[in-house]
Amino acid sequence: MRRGARPREPGLIHKAPPTLFGQRARLRWLHLILGGALFMPYWLVGTVVLAFFFDSAGMFSGSLAVQLGAYAVGLPLAAVTALFPLARPMSVAVARALCGVPAEGLADGPARGRDAKARTAGWFTLHVGAGALISGASLALPPFAVSVAALPFSPALRESELGRYWGLDEPWLIWAALPAGLLMLLALAATAAATGALLARQAPRLLGPSPADRLAAAERRAAEAESRNRLARELHDSVGHALSAVTLQAGAARRVLDTGAAADLDFVKEALTAIEETTRRTVGELDWVLGLLRRGDEVEEGVGPGLDALESLVRGAGPRVALTVGGDLAPVPEALSREAYRIVQEGLTNAARHAGGTPVTVRLDARTEELEIVMENPLPERPPVARPHGGRGLRGVGERARLLGGSAEAGPVDGLWRLAVRIPR
Numbered sequence: 001m002r003r004g005a006r007p008r009e010p011g012l013i014h015k016a017p018p019t020l021f022g023q024r025a026r027l028r029w030l031h032l033i034l035g036g037a038l039f040m041p042y043w044l045v046g047t048v049v050l051a052f053f054f055d056s057a058g059m060f061s062g063s064l065a066v067q068l069g070a071y072a073v074g075l076p077l078a079a080v081t082a083l084f085p086l087a088r089p090m091s092v093a094v095a096r097a098l099c100g101v102p103a104e105g106l107a108d109g110p111a112r113g114r115d116a117k118a119r120t121a122g123w124f125t126l127h128v129g130a131g132a133l134i135s136g137a138s139l140a141l142p143p144f145a146v147s148v149a150a151l152p153f154s155p156a157l158r159e160s161e162l163g164r165y166w167g168l169d170e171p172w173l174i175w176a177a178l179p180a181g182l183l184m185l186l187a188l189a190a191t192a193a194a195t196g197a198l199l200a201r202q203a204p205r206l207l208g209p210s211p212a213d214r215l216a217a218a219e220r221r222a223a224e225a226e227s228r229n230r231l232a233r234e235l236h237d238s239v240g241h242a243l244s245a246v247t248l249q250a251g252a253a254r255r256v257l258d259t260g261a262a263a264d265l266d267f268v269k270e271a272l273t274a275i276e277e278t279t280r281r282t283v284g285e286l287d288w289v290l291g292l293l294r295r296g297d298e299v300e301e302g303v304g305p306g307l308d309a310l311e312s313l314v315r316g317a318g319p320r321v322a323l324t325v326g327g328d329l330a331p332v333p334e335a336l337s338r339e340a341y342r343i344v345q346e347g348l349t350n351a352a353r354h355a356g357g358t359p360v361t362v363r364l365d366a367r368t369e370e371l372e373i374v375m376e377n378p379l380p381e382r383p384p385v386a387r388p389h390g391g392r393g394l395r396g397v398g399e400r401a402r403l404l405g406g407s408a409e410a411g412p413v414d415g416l417w418r419l420a421v422r423i424p425r
Contacts, residue, residue, distance in 0.1 A: 024100045025189075028196025031098035033138065035131020042074030043132065049073050075129050082124035083117050085110030088207065091123055095203045099196070105204035107213045116210045123206035130195050141188050149181025229399070274315065306337035307364075313345055320359045321348065327366035336423060339400045340364070340373060343408075346397050347375040347419050366425070370406075373421040379412055397421065 047070045081087070088111040095101050111120045151157050152174045305313075307329045314323045332340070344362060351360045358378045365372040394410050397419070401408040406423030 025193045025196060027098045027100065028200065029134070029138075029192045031094065031127075031199065032131040032134040032192060032196060034094065034098070035127040035129075036133075036135025037131075039074060039078065039128035039132040039135075042077045042128070043070050045077060046070030046073030071129075071132065074132075075125055078128050079121045079125045082121040085112065085117075087111065087124055088116070088120040091120065091127065092207050095199075095207060099200045099203055101200055101203045106207045107209040109213075113210060113212050116213065119206045119210075123203065126202065126206070127199060130199065134192050134195055137188055138192070141184060145181040145184035145188075147181075148177050148184065151177040305341050306334065307332060307341055308337070310341060310344060310364075313341065313348070314362060322359065322361045324361070324363045325366075326364065329364065329366055332366060332371060332425065336371060336404060336425060339404060340371060340421075340423070343373055343397050343400055343421055344375070346394075347373075350394070350419075351375070351377045351417075369425055370422045371425055373419075373423075375419045376416045379415055379417055394419075 047066070050066060050069050050073065082091075088107065089109065092106045092108070096103055096106060107116070111117045147157060147162055151163060157163055158174070310325075310329075311323065314321050329337070344364075347362070348360065351358070358380065360375065360377040363372075363374045365374075394408075397410075398408045401421050401423055404423045406421060408419070408421045410417075410419045412418070
């Protein structure tokens with residue numbers, strides 16, 4: 001590295017500044033040429049409109065005034081057609097590909113609302129208007145500049161109309177034609193580069209998202225985040241519960257088998273049956289959640305097990321779980337039934353993880369306008385070891401309760417760990 005040079009910071013991408021003939025400038029020039037091609041129909045319509053004011057000889061004489069008049073008529077027509085909603089997606093796609101504008105600076109989707117449509121019309125008019133001028137200069141100026149630059153080397157050109165127009169009375173004018181032609185080409189390139197840079201600077205302002213677009217994007221991101229959170233809760237509750245229950249039952253069965261008492265074989269059979277039921281139920285739930293992830297769908301309300309599967313859940317949790325139900329659970333709304341099932345499932349998972357082997361009581365009361373869920377188990381003799389990534393279970397219970405307008409409280413009460421959830425029916 002040369003002395004005095006500023007060191008480059010690692011991890012950063014250092015882009016070279018745009019040059020007059022760099023790739024970015026060439027792409028922006030192509031963007032302007034495309035704008036000129038898009039303007040051709042409007043220019044032709046403008047010539048037809050001017051035909052009512054000029055005779056046919058004047059229309060096709062190549063007069064600069066006629067061409068500028070057709071140009072002036074075509075610009076408002078281009079602005080009107082850009083008011084259609086699909087004009088913005090096409091303009092955005094072209095600007096992203098050829099103008100070098102960051103993708104996040106441009107809006108997605110059709111233009112909605114008066115402000116977005118007006119800004120899109122302004123961009124389209126600027127694009128085709130500037131593109132028409134640059135395209136015309138790109139077609140006409142290079143042949144003229146090359147002919148002027150070749151005047152010192154071609155006697156035929158010096159005797160032509162171009163030579164007489166250039167004026168060759170003075171000898172130094174002959175050789176001045178060479179740098180003049182090169183300067184014309186350089187001026188064309190500089191003008192095209194400056195115009196392309198102007199369009200690139202204006203693209204985020206005219207094609208950027210409006211406040212309504214930003215609000216819609218924020219709502220979409222919030223919906224996607226909520227969907228991901230729901231999927232995460234489903235995976236955590238179903239798979240986490242299954243693993244905890246299987247681990248607890250398998251450990252209890254192993255300890256019984258180690259004692260060698262034949263009378264305890266019934267307990268081992270019961271534990272293995274609970275493991276079988278739990279894994280079979282969890283495989284179905286896991287397949288459902290993974291199917292949603294693969295398709296990219298949102299979690300549907302009312303899908304998944306409900307309170308009708310609560311007895312199977314408690315039976316799979318082991319023989320030391322007691323379930324008490326007050327009232328009829330059948331009238332409970334489907335969404336509430338599903339969330340209540342997941343809350344009980346998460347409560348059993350926490351009890352198995354932190355107080356494995358202790359009795360757990362589960363009480364559901366549906367006799368009032370609220371569905372009350374209370375789960376209690378004795379506190380373990382030794383406090384559980386805190387996990388570095390723990391705490392998601394109770395947070396998920398609270399999220400489920402709040403989504404339905406309820407509340408959840410958890411903590412030690414009189415030597416018991418108590419989880420109380422109340423949700424309006």
